[in-house]
Amino acid sequence: MSYLRGKRWRWARWIGVFLIISGFAIIAFRYQITSVIKPYNDQQDRPLVQDSFKKDKFWLTDNPNFDIDRMLNDRNPSQYLTNHTGKLQIKVLFDKNKKAGFTAYYKKNFYEGRVLFLWVDPSFRGHGYGKTLLDHAINQLFKEGCTKVTLVTRVINTWAQKVYKEVGMTETHRDKVFVYFAITKK
Numbered sequence: 001m002s003y004l005r006g007k008r009w010r011w012a013r014w015i016g017v018f019l020i021i022s023g024f025a026i027i028a029f030r031y032q033i034t035s036v037i038k039p040y041n042d043q044q045d046r047p048l049v050q051d052s053f054k055k056d057k058f059w060l061t062d063n064p065n066f067d068i069d070r071m072l073n074d075r076n077p078s079q080y081l082t083n084h085t086g087k088l089q090i091k092v093l094f095d096k097n098k099k100a101g102f103t104a105y106y107k108k109n110f111y112e113g114r115v116l117f118l119w120v121d122p123s124f125r126g127h128g129y130g131k132t133l134l135d136h137a138i139n140q141l142f143k144e145g146c147t148k149v150t151l152v153t154r155v156i157n158t159w160a161q162k163v164y165k166e167v168g169m170t171e172t173h174r175d176k177v178f179v180y181f182a183i184t185k186k
Contacts, residue, residue, distance in 0.1 A: 035100065035129060037136050040090035046072060048092065048099045052119045059157060060117055062177070077106050077116045084108075088116065089140070093133050100124035103133040105141060108150075113141030115151040118160070130163045138167065142185050150182045 040049075053060060053068045060066075067079060075088040090104045101120035108114045115137045120129045138149045151169070153160045155177060165171075169181040 035093055035095045035127075035132060037091050037093050037133065040092055040102070042072065045090075045092050045099065045102070049090070049102060052102070052121075055122075056119060059154065059160075060119060062154075071104075077104070077114070091133070091136060091140075093120075093129055095124055095127070095129070098124075100127075100129050101133055103137045105137040105149075107141060107144055107146060110145070111147045113138075113144070113146035113149040115141075115149060118151070130160070131166055134163060134167050138183060147185045148182055150180065152178050152180050155179055 049072060050068055053066075057064075057066070063079065065079075070079065071077065071088065072090075074085050075090075076082065076085040077088045078084055084106055087106045088104055089106060090102060092102045093100045099121070101124060102117070103115065103119075104117040105113060105115045115134065118130060118134055118137070120133070141149050149169075150172075151164065153164070155174065157179075161171075161179060161181075164181045167183070169183045171179055172182045173180040
């Protein structure tokens with residue numbers, strides 16, 4: 001390797017190192033995280049949540065009479081009980097300033113949290129945003145003191161079940177229609 005010694009080749013080595021570092025910087029910039037999760041803003045985000053229920057009500061709720069406007073106005077996960085009024089937290093995920101999905105969750109009792117809704121717009125699916133939203137909801141509920149977080153999905157919603165398992169949730173119960181998942185704080 002004596003041909004790489006001397007002043008003439010020293011510059012070639014530095015140029016090679018520079019090109020390698022520049023290549024890594026370009027790759028890192030290209031694949032930087034472009035999503036951000038923000039708190040729900042009623043004026044700006046209400047159409048997103050309403051449209052999601054128009055498109056995917058079957059996947060989001062089993063109640064055909066579910067009143068999405070009442071939920072958004074009262075921030076209450078229940079259509080019938082008032083003990084959780086104002087406690088529903090809704091977060092919206094943005095990808096390059098476009099609304100990509102949302103999650104809604106609440107503290108059910110002292111130790112248990114519940115992810116009520118997790119929805120990603122079909123044009124943004126396949127980018128890991130469901131996992132990102134679910135991770136966010138679980139971590140927020142753990143920070144609020146919950147030791148267990150649960151959610152429910154339909155038996156036929158296998159894509160969602162895959163996401164839940166990827167974040168560490170385990171199936172706790174199954175019936176003919178629904179699958180129940182939980183994760184406990186470690």
